[in-house]
Each structure stands twice: as C-alpha cells, then as structure tokens.
Amino acid sequence: MKVAKGQCLCGAVTIEVPGECVHDVSVCHCNMCRQWSGGPLLAVECKQGLVMHGEENVTHYCSSEWAERTFCRVCGTHLYYLLLETQTYELSAGIFPDDRKRLVSQIYVESKPGFYDFAQRTPMLTEQDILEQFNGS
Ligand SMILES: [Zn+2]
Numbered sequence: 001m002k003v004a005k006g007q008c009l010c011g012a013v014t015i016e017v018p019g020e021c022v023h024d025v026s027v028c029h030c031n032m033c034r035q036w037s038g039g040p041l042l043a044v045e046c047k048q049g050l051v052m053h054g055e056e057n058v059t060h061y062c063s064s065e066w067a068e069r070t071f072c073r074v075c076g077t078h079l080y081y082l083l084l085e086t087q088t089y090e091l092s093a094g095i096f097p098d099d100r101k102r103l104v105s106q107i108y109v110e111s112k113p114g115f116y117d118f119a120q121r122t123p124m125l126t127e128q129d130i131l132e133q134f135n136g137s
C-alpha cells in the first residue's frame with residue numbers, strides 16, 4: 001500500500017497515512033477553523049492507518065467536547081483536527097506534498113465571510129446539512 005508522508009514546518013513531527021487519503025480536500029469555513037488557522041481549513045480525511053513520529057513534540061487543544069486540534073509545539077504547524085467519537089482525523093492538506101489533490105467539498109458555508117470565494121464548484125454544505133447527514137447514517 002502506498003503511504004503519504006507529511007510533516008510540520010520544522011520536521012519535528014511527521015505523519016504517515018494511506019496514500020489515497022490525501023487526494024480529496026475538503027474546506028471548512030467555520031468560525032473556529034478560521035480563528036485557529038487564519039483562514040478556512042483545507043483538510044484531508046483519514047479514519048485509520050495514521051502513524052505519527054515525534055509525538056512528544058505535539059500539543060493537543062480540546063476545542064470542543066467532541067474534538068481536539070493538534071499542532072507542533074516547536075514550529076506551530078497545525079497538524080489535524082480529531083473527531084474524538086469516531087477517531088476521524090481531518091489533517092491539514094498543506095503538510096502533505098501531493099500534486100494530485102482536488103477540492104471535493106465545502107462545509108459550514110453559512111459561516112464563510114464574504115471577502116473570499118473558491119472558484120471550484122463543489123457541494124456546499126451548511127451545518128444543518130451536516131447534522132442531517134450525521135443523523136441519517
Ligand atoms: Zn514543527
């Protein structure tokens with residue numbers, strides 16, 4: 001199986017995930033992601049098979065009851081948002097050097113500020129859409 005390798009800016013933390021995880025990028029426009037990262041969060045998803053090296057260099061911040069946000073405490077690179085209940089990792093797309101990425105969805109679109117837009121056409125989900133999907137599955 002092909003493995004995709006990502007790392008933080010200083011290299012103290014490296015993360016490996018199954019290669020197919022890193023191609024599909026989702027954008028989160030919510031207020032918390034924007035405050036955390038300075039802009040919308042561009043993330044790739046990994047549900048299993050994640051391996052992290054340099055874990056002693058990361059800090060976890062519980063941003064809500066159901067999720068934590070993890071970053072390198074040496075260089076500050078945002079590594080991932082982890083949904084605790086399902087152990088789903090939403091990893092920063094930017095830590096993986098992969099040219100085949102494509103934008104596949106945008107969420108919390110009702111929170112997107114007016115000063116930017118992405119040109120790509122993707123499904124545009126509101127918080128309500130996400131909750132309905134979650135409850136339906
Ligand atoms: Zn670092």
Ligand SMILES: [Zn+2]
Binds near residue numbers: 030
């Ligand atoms: Zn968000």
